[in-house]
Amino acid sequence: MNDNLRKLDLKEMGKRIRTKREYMKMSRETLAEQLEVSPQFIADIEYGNKGVSIKRLYALSQILGISADYILAGERPDEEEDKELMRAREKVMGILCDCNAQQLEGIEKIAYIYADGVRMK
Numbered sequence: 001m002n003d004n005l006r007k008l009d010l011k012e013m014g015k016r017i018r019t020k021r022e023y024m025k026m027s028r029e030t031l032a033e034q035l036e037v038s039p040q041f042i043a044d045i046e047y048g049n050k051g052v053s054i055k056r057l058y059a060l061s062q063i064l065g066i067s068a069d070y071i072l073a074g075e076r077p078d079e080e081e082d083k084e085l086m087r088a089r090e091k092v093m094g095i096l097c098d099c100n101a102q103q104l105e106g107i108e109k110i111a112y113i114y115a116d117g118v119r120m121k
Contacts, residue, residue, distance in 0.1 A: 006073065008051070008072060008073075009048075010048035010049070010050070010051055011047070011048030012048075012074065013045075013048065013051075013071060013072060014045050014046040014047055014048040015046070015048075016066075016070065016071055016074060017045060017046055017060065017064070017071060018046040020064045020065075020066055021046075021064065024064065024065075028042045028043060028046075031063065034059075034063050035056055035059055035060065035063070037056070057071060057072070
């Protein structure tokens with residue numbers, strides 16, 4: 001096999017599925033029902049113990065509203081990433097709107113510290 005190909009990481013794939021499911025406030029039971037599988041199967045996927053068939057991958061991408069590329073490899077098309085980024089910004093701005101000037105100064109300092117830490121990883 002080509003050494004340049006990345007390996008499928010089932011644990012990371014499962015984390016992406018779980019994160020999106022939880023973001024949508026969807027239970028494992030609901031997702032399982034929509035996929036026509038058991039809740040235990042969803043748990044096994046989310047923990048990286050099992051993979052999914054092409055048919056289920058296609059259904060998962062539709063149910064969760066994310067691309068198969070993102071589920072498998074964490075790669076997002078620019079348009080999808082832009083939408084996610086905009087939603088995140090809107091959430092943060094909603095929180096910041098309720099802060100006074102002193103609180104905003106503190107948040108600004110924290111943001112710089114956090115951003116510097118993330119960039120160093």
